[in-house]
Structures are given as structure tokens and as C-alpha cells.
Amino acid sequence: MRALAEQNYYELIEASPDGSPQQIERAYRIARSAYLPSSAATYSLYSSEECAAILRRIEEAYAVLSDARLRREYDARLGRAPAPTPASVEPARTKRVVPARSEPARAPEPDLARRPSGERRGLPPPPPLVGRRAAAEFDLENSFAPDNGVFDGEVLRRIRVSLGIELEEISSITKINDQHLRSIESNQYEVLPAPVYLRGFLKQIAKCLSLDPGQVADSYTHRMRETATGGA
Amino acid sequence: MRRTGTPSWLSVRRGEPTLGSDHDDFVVKPPPPARVWAVGGGKGGIGKSFLVANLATVAARSGKRVILIDADLGGANLHTCLGVRAGERVSLSDYFEDRVLELDKVAIETPVPGLRLILGALGHTGKAETTAEQRTQLLRAVRKLPADLVIFDLAAGTDRSTIDFFLEADEGFVVTTPEPTAIENAYAFLRAAFYRQLAHELADSSARDVIRLSMDQRNERGIRTPADLMAEIDRLDPAEGQRFRRLIEGFHPHLVVNQVRDTEEVKMGFSIRSVCKKYFGIDVDYAGYICFDDNVWRSVKERRPLVLAYPSSDGALYIRRIVKKLLGT
Numbered sequence: 001m002r003a004l005a006e007q008n009y010y011e012l013i014e015a016s017p018d019g020s021p022q023q024i025e026r027a028y029r030i031a032r033s034a035y036l037p038s039s040a041a042t043y044s045l046y047s048s049e050e051c052a053a054i055l056r057r058i059e060e061a062y063a064v065l066s067d068a069r070l071r072r073e074y075d076a077r078l079g080r081a082p083a084p085t086p087a088s089v090e091p092a093r094t095k096r097v098v099p100a101r102s103e104p105a106r107a108p109e110p111d112l113a114r115r116p117s118g119e120r121r122g123l124p125p126p127p128p129l130v131g132r133r134a135a136a137e138f139d140l141e142n143s144f145a146p147d148n149g150v151f152d153g154e155v156l157r158r159i160r161v162s163l164g165i166e167l168e169e170i171s172s173i174t175k176i177n178d179q180h181l182r183s184i185e186s187n188q189y190e191v192l193p194a195p196v197y198l199r200g201f202l203k204q205i206a207k208c209l210s211l212d213p214g215q216v217a218d219s220y221t222h223r224m225r226e227t228a229t230g231g232a
Numbered sequence: 233m234r235r236t237g238t239p240s241w242l243s244v245r246r247g248e249p250t251l252g253s254d255h256d257d258f259v260v261k262p263p264p265p266a267r268v269w270a271v272g273g274g275k276g277g278i279g280k281s282f283l284v285a286n287l288a289t290v291a292a293r294s295g296k297r298v299i300l301i302d303a304d305l306g307g308a309n310l311h312t313c314l315g316v317r318a319g320e321r322v323s324l325s326d327y328f329e330d331r332v333l334e335l336d337k338v339a340i341e342t343p344v345p346g347l348r349l350i351l352g353a354l355g356h357t358g359k360a361e362t363t364a365e366q367r368t369q370l371l372r373a374v375r376k377l378p379a380d381l382v383i384f385d386l387a388a389g390t391d392r393s394t395i396d397f398f399l400e401a402d403e404g405f406v407v408t409t410p411e412p413t414a415i416e417n418a419y420a421f422l423r424a425a426f427y428r429q430l431a432h433e434l435a436d437s438s439a440r441d442v443i444r445l446s447m448d449q450r451n452e453r454g455i456r457t458p459a460d461l462m463a464e465i466d467r468l469d470p471a472e473g474q475r476f477r478r479l480i481e482g483f484h485p486h487l488v489v490n491q492v493r494d495t496e497e498v499k500m501g502f503s504i505r506s507v508c509k510k511y512f513g514i515d516v517d518y519a520g521y522i523c524f525d526d527n528v529w530r531s532v533k534e535r536r537p538l539v540l541a542y543p544s545s546d547g548a549l550y551i552r553r554i555v556k557k558l559l560g561t
């Protein structure tokens with residue numbers, strides 16, 4: 001347990017130092033939403049000035065951790081090995097944030113800390129995670145894995161909601177039209193794009209939810225074909 | 233003294249070995265003590281009894297022997313969630329007043345096979361709170377109940393009975409809804425539980441005075457948060473600071489957010505977890521959430537657990553997921 005002022009950037013946004021860029025993004029979004037002025041989670045414990053100060057540090061942390069080069073430099077200052085690149089990401093097994101060994105590094109380059117948020121939204125493509133969820137530190141969603149192994153739209157929706165991810169966020173990352181996303185989640189097969197595009201969309205959605213892209217695409221399209229032919 | 237006869241844990245259960253070919257084989261092992269869960273949350277009307285009834289129903293239907301204890305002594309109504317009429321039936325008051333000598337005998341059947349209920353009314357005493365002696369007596373007896381799982385349905389608020397039952401449980405659940413009032417009360421509940429445990433565990437500590445002082449949020453030393461308190465204890469006695477850290481690390485309540493309506497409110501659970509970590513230093517497990525669902529109030533009106541009345545509803549699905557996660561069933 002360390003005072004806020006002593007927490008490093010990973011501790012601040014409650015992300016694993018081994019987290020993929022996508023996991024960092026998600027941890028940032030969750031950390032940020034807790035300290036927004038509108039948040040019911042903080043108002044009875046922190047003053048608005050305290051929340052604003054924590055938010056500034058969260059933004060500062062994100063500015064560094066969302067930039068691959070700055071993150072590498074920061075990790076080096078913490079005495080850590082560089083964070084894994086997307087290509088080498090393995091499903092993380094750590095359940096809790098691992099505290100850094102050394103004192104937290106502070107104050108990144110001011111110009112980068114003040115970058116407009118729009119610039120930071122240019123995320124790298126979702127890392128190709130294989131198997132079950134890598135974001136083990138948020139294991140709530142693990143309980144939503146379908147018992148029958150079938151990923152239909154409703155299952156994808158439940159998993160997305162359990163992660164606290166809005167449809168618009170998936171759209172912004174994947175560039176898939178909102179309407180297509182809604183149709184996929186509501187199993188409106190008749191209005192979905194051609195199969196070759198649909199598989200691509202499903203794989204991108206799966207990556208956003210840290211699910212196995214191949215499994216999701218196969219399962220969804222199989223269920224769709226079954227429905228079309230009057231199967232189960 | 234109240235206890236007479238054979239303790240319930242010495243009764244031989246069906247399917248267990250009894251007498252063998254000679255007396256050396258005669259080994260009666262007490263069954264493992266029941267796991268104990270406690271569900272609290274500070275605020276009234278947030279769905280604690282609803283959650284308890286449904287968690288228990290799912291656990292019982294998965295083959296567990298479950299006993300519920302309605303510890304909301306001033307406003308017991310868990311029985312109604314299960315479709316049980318309390319009437320003049322035995323309750324905790326009969327146990328506390330020695331009219332029934334074994335706790336097991338106070339547990340009445342419910343419509344759910346494998347699920348029994350100990351009614352919480354303290355009718356004859358008229359009290360809403362137990363004494364320390366009664367709590368000790370009850371908690372000892374609970375561990376000997378012939379059950380796999382015992383769940384306490386706690387009262388609203390942070391009185392001693394409620395907090396003690398919460399702290400004695402193997403798993404403590406804090407329920408809230410996404411509303412500011414419920415969240416504020418959930419924090420108050422966690423704070424009360426944490427400080428009570430601290431005061432108890434560090435009663436012999438050189439830091440006990442500063443702990444007592446810190447329980448008043450407006451104390452003169454400016455100790456507001458557990459982090460402030462730890463810094464102060466570290467300053468006074470580093471060895472005690474280490475004990476304090478271990479206590480914090482061992483305190484892992486589960487959080488359930490009820491009546492969630494959208495993604496933003498799902499995120500509220502993550503936010504509360506984050507705030508608990510940053511403000512209290514407590515690792516809260518966000519066990520799950522239950523979506524707002526019209527079927528919930530229908531099931532309450534019908535006096536049937538949601539998971540039985542509307543098993544395919546969203547709420548039922550989410551409750552089953554929580555139990556699956558925690559019991560692995």
C-alpha cells in the first residue's frame with residue numbers, strides 16, 4: 001500500500017507492467033472514469049480538487065504508457081525489462097498489479113503529457129491474443145465465457161458490457177460501423193455484410209475483447225449458417 | 233449451560249464409513265466446517281436479501297447443503313424472498329433464549345430442496361442487536377452446522393452485530409447499487425469493517441491509541457485514510473506498520489453491484505474497486521453485477537427466488553455466474 005504520490009504509472013492506472021497496449025488503454029479508461037467530476041464512486045471520499053489532481057496524474061501516466069517509446073524509457077527508469085510488443089504478448093496470468101521494484105519515475109516530458117487526447121487515440125492494432133482473456137486482472141468477464149462454447153451476438157454483448165466497454169469504443173478502435181456492430185450483437189444475420197467482411201469484423205471485435213479471434217469468427221458464422229439452414 | 237447431548241458434527245452422515253471389522257476401524261471424523269458467507273452493504277433496500285436468497289438457491293440446486301441465517305434482526309424478511317411464512321415458527325430468538333438448544337434445530341425447511349433457513353426475528357427479546365456473548369455463541373454453533381455453506385443476510389447499517397458477522401465469515405460480500413447514496417454507505421460499511429478488524433487484531437499493539445484516534449475522521453492528527461494511518465504507525469513503530477500491512481493484504485471483500493442498467497454502471501464496480509484500492513488500500517474483488525430486470529420485482533412479488541421463477545432472465549444468469557465463479561459449481 002503506497003500513498004498516491006508515490007505510486008508509479010502502472011499502479012496509478014492499475015495496469016500490469018506486462019500489459020498489452022490494449023490492456024493499458026482499458027485500465028486507463030476505467031481509472032479515468034472513477035475520478036471524473038461526475039463519478040459517484042469518489043464524491044463521498046475525495047474533494048473535487050483531489051479528484052482533479054488524481055486525474056492529472058492518470059493522464060500523465062497514460063501519456064507515457066500509451067506511447068511505445070516513452071513506455072520503454074519509463075520501464076527502463078523503473079528498472080524493468082521492456083514491456084512485451086504486441087507480437088510477443090502471451091496471455092497474462094498475473095492477477096494483481098505488480099509493484100515496481102524501484103521508486104516511481106515521475107514527470108514525463110511536459111510536451112508529451114499535454115498532447116491532445118485525440119492524438120493518443122491512434123491506437124496500434126489490437127494485439128493477437130490467443131486463447132482466453134489476457135486481462136486477467138479484470139477477471140469478472142471470465143465468468144461470461146459461454147458454457148457451450150458458442151459465441152453468438154448476445155454472448156459477445158455480455159462480455160463487452162462486463163468489460164465496461166461501450167460499442168462506440170469498439171467502433172472507434174476497429175473503424176467498424178456502429179450499425180454493423182449492433183447487428184452483429186443482436187444476431188440480425190440478414191443485414192450483416194458479406195461473409196468475408198463479417199469474419200474480419202468478428203476477428204477485430206474478438207481482439208478488442210481479448211478473445212480468440214479464430215474461435216469467435218468460426219463459432220459465430222457456424223451458428224449463423226445453422227440458423228439459415230434451420231438447424232439448432 | 234445450553235449444550236447437551238451429542239454435538240451435531242458427531243452425527244454420522246450417510247455414506248460415511250461407520251463400524252469396520254474391528255474397533256480400530258471405528259473412526260468418526262467430524263465433517264469439515266461449513267463455509268460461511270456474509271452479505272452486507274450498509275444501505276437498506278439495495279437487494280441484499282434478494283441476492284442471498286438467490287445465491288443460496290443456486291448453491292443448493294448444485295447439490296450443496298445450504299443454511300441461511302437472517303441476521304437482519306430488526307427487519308427480517310429473507311423468509312419472504314423464499315416463499316416461507318414466518319408465523320410462529322422457531323427463530324434465532326428461540327435459540328438465544330434457550331428454548332431450542334441446537335442451532336440446527338432452528339433451521340426450517342424452505343421450498344428449495346437442500347436449502348434451510350434460520351429466521352431472524354428476535355420476537356421475545358424485542359432487540360434488533362445481539363450481545364457479544366450471543367454472537368460468540370452463534371458463530372461457534374454456525375461452524376458445526378451440518379451444511380456445506382452458511383450465508384448470513386446482514387442488516388443495513390454498521391452496528392457491531394453486523395460488522396462482527398461480516399468479519400467472521402470466510403467470504404464477505406458488499407452489495408451496492410450504482411446510486412451515490414448506496415455507494416457512500418458501502419464505503420462506510422467497508423471502513424467500519426476494516427477499522428473494527430484493525431482495532432481487534434492490534435488491540436495489544438503500541439499503535440492502538442492512534443488507531444482509535446483515526447476512527448474519528450476529524451481527528452486532530454489529520455489521519456484521514458488508511459494510508460495516512462499506516463504512515464503514522466510506521467513512524468511510531470515500523471514493526472507494527474508491517475503487521476498493519478499484512479492485515480490490509482488479508483482483507484478481500486467481494487463487491488456486487490445490483491440494479492445495473494448500462495455499461496457505465498457496470499464500470500462503476502471497477503471504479504469502486506479502484507477507489508477502495510487507492511483510498512483504503514483494500515483489494516476488493518469485483519465479483520459481479522446484476523442487471524436491472526423487471527423480472528426481479530416480479531419474482532419478489534411472487535415470493536420466489538428469481539433463479540427459479542425466471543431462470544432464463546438476465547438477472548438469473550448473472551447470479552448463476554457469480555456463484556459459479558465463487559463456488560466453482
